[in-house]
Amino acid sequence: MVTIKDIARRAGVSPSVVSRALNNKYGVKESTKELIEAIAKEMNYYPNAAARRLVTRKSGMIGVMMADISEPFYAQIIKGMEYVANQTGYTLLFSNSYDNLEKTDVLQKMIVAENVDGLVIVGSNVQDKNFTWLLRKKKIPFVLIERNLDDENVNCIWIDNKKGAYLATKFLFEKGHREIAHITGNLQNQVTMERLAGYKTAISEFGLSDPDRRVFHGNYVCQDGYQAMQDILNIHPDCTGVFVANDSMAYGALQAIHEAGLVVPRDFAVIGFDDLEFSAFTNPPLTTVRQPRYDMGKKSMEILTRILQGEENNGINLCLPFELIIRNSA
Amino acid sequence: MVTIKDIARRAGVSPSVVSRALNNKYGVKESTKELIEAIAKEMNYYPNAAARRLVTRKSGMIGVMMADISEPFYAQIIKGMEYVANQTGYTLLFSNSYDNLEKTDVLQKMIVAENVDGLVIVGSNVQDKNFTWLLRKKKIPFVLIERNLDDENVNCIWIDNKKGAYLATKFLFEKGHREIAHITGNLQNQVTMERLAGYKTAISEFGLSDPDRRVFHGNYVCQDGYQAMQDILNIHPDCTGVFVANDSMAYGALQAIHEAGLVVPRDFAVIGFDDLEFSAFTNPPLTTVRQPRYDMGKKSMEILTRILQGEENNGINLCLPFELIIRNSA
DNA sequence: GATATTATGACAAACGTTTGTGGAAAGATG
DNA sequence: CATCTTTCCACAAACGTTTGTCATAATATC
Numbered sequence: 001m002v003t004i005k006d007i008a009r010r011a012g013v014s015p016s017v018v019s020r021a022l023n024n025k026y027g028v029k030e031s032t033k034e035l036i037e038a039i040a041k042e043m044n045y046y047p048n049a050a051a052r053r054l055v056t057r058k059s060g061m062i063g064v065m066m067a068d069i070s071e072p073f074y075a076q077i078i079k080g081m082e083y084v085a086n087q088t089g090y091t092l093l094f095s096n097s098y099d100n101l102e103k104t105d106v107l108q109k110m111i112v113a114e115n116v117d118g119l120v121i122v123g124s125n126v127q128d129k130n131f132t133w134l135l136r137k138k139k140i141p142f143v144l145i146e147r148n149l150d151d152e153n154v155n156c157i158w159i160d161n162k163k164g165a166y167l168a169t170k171f172l173f174e175k176g177h178r179e180i181a182h183i184t185g186n187l188q189n190q191v192t193m194e195r196l197a198g199y200k201t202a203i204s205e206f207g208l209s210d211p212d213r214r215v216f217h218g219n220y221v222c223q224d225g226y227q228a229m230q231d232i233l234n235i236h237p238d239c240t241g242v243f244v245a246n247d248s249m250a251y252g253a254l255q256a257i258h259e260a261g262l263v264v265p266r267d268f269a270v271i272g273f274d275d276l277e278f279s280a281f282t283n284p285p286l287t288t289v290r291q292p293r294y295d296m297g298k299k300s301m302e303i304l305t306r307i308l309q310g311e312e313n314n315g316i317n318l319c320l321p322f323e324l325i326i327r328n329s330a
Numbered sequence: 331m332v333t334i335k336d337i338a339r340r341a342g343v344s345p346s347v348v349s350r351a352l353n354n355k356y357g358v359k360e361s362t363k364e365l366i367e368a369i370a371k372e373m374n375y376y377p378n379a380a381a382r383r384l385v386t387r388k389s390g391m392i393g394v395m396m397a398d399i400s401e402p403f404y405a406q407i408i409k410g411m412e413y414v415a416n417q418t419g420y421t422l423l424f425s426n427s428y429d430n431l432e433k434t435d436v437l438q439k440m441i442v443a444e445n446v447d448g449l450v451i452v453g454s455n456v457q458d459k460n461f462t463w464l465l466r467k468k469k470i471p472f473v474l475i476e477r478n479l480d481d482e483n484v485n486c487i488w489i490d491n492k493k494g495a496y497l498a499t500k501f502l503f504e505k506g507h508r509e510i511a512h513i514t515g516n517l518q519n520q521v522t523m524e525r526l527a528g529y530k531t532a533i534s535e536f537g538l539s540d541p542d543r544r545v546f547h548g549n550y551v552c553q554d555g556y557q558a559m560q561d562i563l564n565i566h567p568d569c570t571g572v573f574v575a576n577d578s579m580a581y582g583a584l585q586a587i588h589e590a591g592l593v594v595p596r597d598f599a600v601i602g603f604d605d606l607e608f609s610a611f612t613n614p615p616l617t618t619v620r621q622p623r624y625d626m627g628k629k630s631m632e633i634l635t636r637i638l639q640g641e642e643n644n645g646i647n648l649c650l651p652f653e654l655i656i657r658n659s660a
Numbered sequence: 661g662a663t664a665t666t667a668t669g670a671c672a673a674a675c676g677t678t679t680g681t682g683g684a685a686a687g688a689t690g
Numbered sequence: 691c692a693t694c695t696t697t698c699c700a701c702a703a704a705c706g707t708t709t710g711t712c713a714t715a716a717t718a719t720c
Contacts, residue, residue: 001442003706014670019708029668046443050389051706053380054675069412070405079400082426091444094424096412112331113376114421222611251611258613278402281552281581283588283613333676344700349678359698381676384705 002043010043011036022047053115061091062304063116065107067123068096072248072276073293077122077145080297088305090117097124107131111140118304122146122296123191141307141314143300146191148317155303155316157296161191164289164322165198168243168271171287172330173206177241177269181214183228183253185245195245195273214239218249225249229256241269241330247276247288254282254329269330275323285327292320332373340369352377383445391421392634393446395437397453398426402606403576403623407452407475410627418635420447427454437461441470448634452476452626453521471637471644473630476521478647485633485646487626491521494619494652495528498573498601501617502660503536507571507599511544513558513583515575525575525603544569548579555579559586571599571660577606577618584612584659599660605653615657622650 004022008015013032021028021036028036039045053059062085066074078092085092093116095106110116111134119135119142132154135142143155172180182199185192200211216231218224225244229252232239244250250272257268264270264284272279275290299318306312334352338345343362351358351366358366383389392415396404408422415422423446425436440446441464449465449472462484465472473485502510512529515522530541546561548554555574559582562569574580580602587598594600594614602609605620629648636642 001706004708005706015707016671016709017669020669023708025709027668032668044438044442046438048384048445048706049443050380050383050445051675052708054378054384054677054706055708057675059380068409070409072402072405075400075402079398082399092424094422108374108376112374113379115378115380222607251608254613255611255615277552278581278608281585282611283584285585331676334678335676345677346679346701347699350699353678355679357698362698378676381705382678384676384707385678387705 001048002045003048004045007036007039007043007045010039057115058117059115060089061093061114061116062301063093063095063107063110063114063119065095065097065110065119065121065124068098069094072278073246073274074122075277076293077297077300080294080299081120081301082297084298084301084305088301090301090305108134111135111138116140117308118142120145120300120304122300123189141304143303143316145296145300148319152315155307155314155318157300157303157318157320159291159320159322161194162198162201164273164324165195165243165245166202167198167324168273168289169199169202170206171324171326172241172243172269172271173202173208175241175265175269175330178208179214179236179239179241180208181216181232181236181239181242183216183218183225183232183242183244183249185218185220185249187217192245199243218245220246220248222248222252225252226256227252229253230260233257233260233262240267242271244270244272247272247274247279247286250279250286250288250329251282254286264329271330275325279325280327282329284329287327287330288325290323290325292322295320331378332375333378334375337366337369337373337375340373341366387445388447389445390419391423391444391446392631393423393425393437393440393444393449395425395427395440395449395451395454398428399424402578402608403604404452405607406623407627407630410624410629411450411631412627414628414631414635418631420631420635438464441465441468446470447638448472450475450630450634452630453519471634473633473646475626475630478649482645485637485644485648487630487633487648487650489621489650489652491524492528492531494603494654495525495573495575496532497528497654498603498619499529499532500536501654501656502571502573502599502601503532503538505571505599505660508538509544509566509569509571510538511546511562511566511569511572513546513548513555513562513572513574513579515548515550515579517547522575529573548575550576550578552578552582555582556586557582559583560590563587563590563592570597572601574600574602577602577604577609577616580616580618580659581608581612584616594659601660605655609655610657612659614659617657617660618655620653620655622652625650 004015004018008018017028018036021033022040122145145157148156148158184196203211214236216228218228242253244253250270253270254264257264262268272286272288275288279286279288303316334345334348338348347358348366351363352370411422452475475487478486478488499510514526533541544566546558548558572583574583580600583600584594587594592598602616602618605618609616609618633646
């Protein structure tokens with residue numbers, strides 16, 4: 001391993017000068033700085049991250065917590081975050097919070113063992129006061145994606161799920177559907193509840209039948225949408241449209257409808273939520289509510305880095321626009 | 331920050347004893363060990379990773395390089411890797427090698443700055459001797475996924491792409507298709523060439539027309555499959571089947587066929603490669619060659635950890651089985 | 661040319677661990 | 691009781707940086 005001392009020896013200076021030179025600090029002659037840089041490059045020197053972190057008490061890492069990194073929903077968010085992380089030199093450290101129990105320990109490790117400089121948490125339930133308390137005590141900035149807390153000390157990036165769900169349902173109504181079902185996600189999830197609320201508001205507003213009657217539950221995966229859709233077709237043969245809480249479940253619903261011998265959108269209308277990459281390629285292409293996922297990731301990192309550089313304070317609350325993408329499934 | 335010294339003071343022992351106690355090392359009395367553990371827990375102690383890494387010269391991290399973490403292809407691989415990483419306590423450090431230029435620098439950082447204990451590289455072209463040289467010199471074990479080098483010092487996990495492609499093409503032939511096209515991936519990629527070779531072998535063997543005539547190129551994304559399929563339909567109206575080098579492009583192909591007013595599989599047969607989660611939900615569900623992606627990820631980490639624990643040597647060459655998944659698109 | 665000022669670099673401490681070495685206390689053996 | 695082991699723990703060095711302080715050399719000022 002080539003260290004700062006090796007370079008110092010070769011350059012005939014002390015290690016501290018090398019450190020200052022390589023970090024563009026004040027107090028080293030231009031010519032020796034150039035010499036040192038040349039030697040460092042020639043010797044293929046990279047500063048040891050552990051040593052640097054130990055003394056600076058900064059890790060140069062941003063922790064990213066999500067339910068399950070392999071969910072396609074997160075792909076664009078990650079890409080957005082990486083885009084700015086690459087520019088600013090931060091390293092992203094991912095961690096899955098499959099269930100909430102684990103989360104606390106994973107978080108602790110990220111915060112106190114790995115010493116992350118900042119944190120972005122997407123879609124988790126952070127009622128847990130312990131958690132924000134720790135972060136605040138250690139003054140670690142964090143931003144929540146898919147959450148809208150009205151705490152003016154926490155940064156949030158979100159979309160208006162209720163309105164999105166409302167408009168999706170309304171779209172079905174305007175297409176002439178009167179018996180509209182809804183497949184929800186996990187009921188512990190705040191987003192689920194917001195979308196459900198938007199659906200119910202629309203149903204009530206249009207004077208349709210009891211809003212609770214046609215609500216079916218899933219957990220945001222294809223298979224659940226498939227199952228729920230089969231139930232809907234069995235229990236409510238008069239149904240002609242469904243608003244599905246996310247695209248993955250909508251895929252399953254499309255298949256169930258198809259297998260029942262019905263044709264979308266002629267016999268049954270489906271509208272999803274998220275606009276995953278793949279939704280343009282379903283058969284028929286899925287009408288859905290687009291979330292600006294790439295932007296969500298990008299903004300989250302931008303906010304974080306600005307706070308870390310002292311250019312901005314906590315308390316950003318960013319509501320991003322969604323967009324109704326009309327394709328052929330409704 | 332609560333350090334080992336704080337615990338030592340509270341327990342009335344020296345820091346070294348605390349370290350040994352917490353790491354289950356020989357030489358500390360059972361009762362004091364229990365005392366120390368209790369205090370550590372009460373004070374919510376987590377060892378500082380930077381300090382530990384600095385002295386042990388081990389990072390507890392495994393670097394993972396892939397072209398683009400947001401590609402759905404990698405999701406299950408990642409999940410497999412995480413499954414064993416969670417058990418063994420390693421942390422995964424991801425990095426994208428969008429293009430090969432960057433790769434070297436990213437790798438250098440991973441290896442010499444972050445000090446990763448091991449590396450898994452999926453799908454990259456590692457002809458680059460510089461690269462393996464550095465890893466070997468530093469004795470960092472690594473495993474290549476989707477590669478089959480006959481260097482007996484490097485660990486490889488792969489599937490027989492040529493055979494898979496051959497069987498996929500053969501399947502179309504047996505279904506009665508005589509004019510079979512192929513949409514390839516990026517031609518710089520070894521996997522692409524293997525699948526192309528399998529296709530050509532089949533075409534030649536069955537005495538079909540010049541194998542090169544119906545080969546079209548894409549770059550593994552939906553849009554390319556869509557485009558290539560349109561070209562096929564225009565240029566070769568006699569074509570009735572296509573073997574597509576991966577599922578993403580097959581999705582695009584399905585859509586192009588559908589938009590041309592043709593029905594799959596009645597008018598045109600499509601067979602893909604990979605078996606992404608989503609392929610069961612296309613319309614019609616996609617017939618494809620399944621790669622055991624979860625297993626690939628899992629095995630890669632298992633091999634790595636065994637090597638790191640000295641239980642095994644380099645030179646593992648693991649050929650995993652693929653499987654022809656017959657659905658309704660062919 | 662003497663003094664004041666600035667530019668440059670050397671020195672050493674610190675970050676929080678791990679680990680080799682040695683020493684004291686406790687126990688075993690005769 | 692003397693000696694030999696063993697058990698347990700304290701001490702100190704080391705890992706590769708960064709950074710505050712101080713010394714010297716170079717330059718400027720009069």
